[in-house]
Amino acid sequence: MPRREIISGNWAFAEAMRQINPDVVAAYPITPSTDIPMKFAEFVANGKVDTNFVTVESEHSAITACVTAAAAGARVMTASSANGVALMHEIFPIAAFFRNPIVFGLVNRSLGAPINIHCDHSDSMGARDSGWIQMYSENAQEAYDNLLMAHRIAEHPDVNLPVMVCQDGFITSHAVENVVLEDDAFVKEFIGEYKPEKYLLNKDESLSVGAYGVAAYYIEVKKAQFEAMKAAKKVINEVSADFAAKTGRKYGLIEEYRMEDAEYAVLLMSSSAGTGKDAVDALRAKGKKVGLIKIRSFRPFPAEEIAQAVKNLKGLAIMD
Structure with missing residues (x-):
């Protein structure tokens, strides 16, 4: 067990x-x-x-x-x-x-x-x-x-x-x-x-x-x-x-967090994603349509998956 x-x-x-x-x-x-x-x-x-x-x-x-x-x-x-x-x-x-x-x-x-x-x-x-x-x-x-x-x-x-x-x-x-x-x-x-x-x-x-x-x-x-x-x-x-x-623990090349109706999002990876999710939750509580994309696999780079995730956004912040 x-x-x-x-x-x-x-x-x-x-x-x-x-x-x-x-x-x-x-x-x-x-x-x-x-x-x-x-x-x-x-x-x-x-x-x-x-x-x-x-x-x-x-x-x-x-x-x-x-x-x-x-x-x-x-x-x-x-x-x-x-x-x-x-x-x-x-x-x-x-x-x-x-x-x-x-x-x-x-x-x-x-x-x-x-x-x-x-x-x-x-x-x-x-x-x-x-x-x-x-x-x-x-x-x-x-x-x-x-x-x-x-x-x-x-x-x-x-x-x-x-x-x-x-x-x-x-x-x-x-x-x-x-x-x-x-x-x-x-x-x-x-x-x-x-x-x-x-x-x-x-x-x-x-x-x-x-x-x-x-x-x-x-x-x-x-x-x-x-x-x-x-x-x-x-x-x-x-x-x-x-x-x-x-x-029961699900992963992919990327993770999309609260992206269903997001107009703005942040793209990042590693531990900063945890902090980013808290920020997204706080902004959602204020009525802001925001989300987060986390890169799990950097090589191979998930270009197609990211493009699909951001296609309906008005703005994207990339934390490099």
Whole structure:
């Protein structure tokens, strides 16, 4: 049976990782995502997971270890923030090119300098065109749910792309709230067993990974990645629909809040959507026809869905 606990967004991420029980986690701590590998290390030490937890000397090494483990056929996860994410940037396109379905718990924090441990999206936005799927979470519940769904999305045969599941640093990662945690057996059944089709340790099929690609092959690979990203829109909706049927918590590429007769709306994402909904409710109480559109999937970008949502508006405020 599901249980309700009062936990932070970071602990929600860590709890989801425990339930997923990935083959490999490689991570290096950085504020404000430190709690995630810290709590997961407790799970490893206490025998709650079978994961090979790789403690490395930098975020660059962490994502490199993830790529190599995923190429070998492992289900892989990691977590990081801010300048740690920036240090990983060299490897992000490689993970996407290798079609590694890595799931990344990313806690958004501004890039230094000056040193600022608080939230903006400059870390994940720097990787928005690296070939990774990006999903943004309004609160700890959505962060937990998105992380569970991310494996189904990343590992789908029509996709096979890495996924960043983002939540706002401190605002979500450290704020404590009620979160419904699904039963361990449900999570195991929902995400299923990972069965990679192509991997380096498959003795029956030799592979060359990371070889030099001349221009024609380079374009062919990028075209395949592009088609996979397009396919991800359908897969995200399918997985979200299945999750909603089983849990009652409904998600899509975007969320429309009080948009039925709205004349004006605001478009935003992550934790600001919660504040925005309160503002919409306050203005609705005064008779104003306003609404809100929240982006959940930034990559693939829901252009058609947004266009449909705003077609009858007189005005739209975009909070970037």
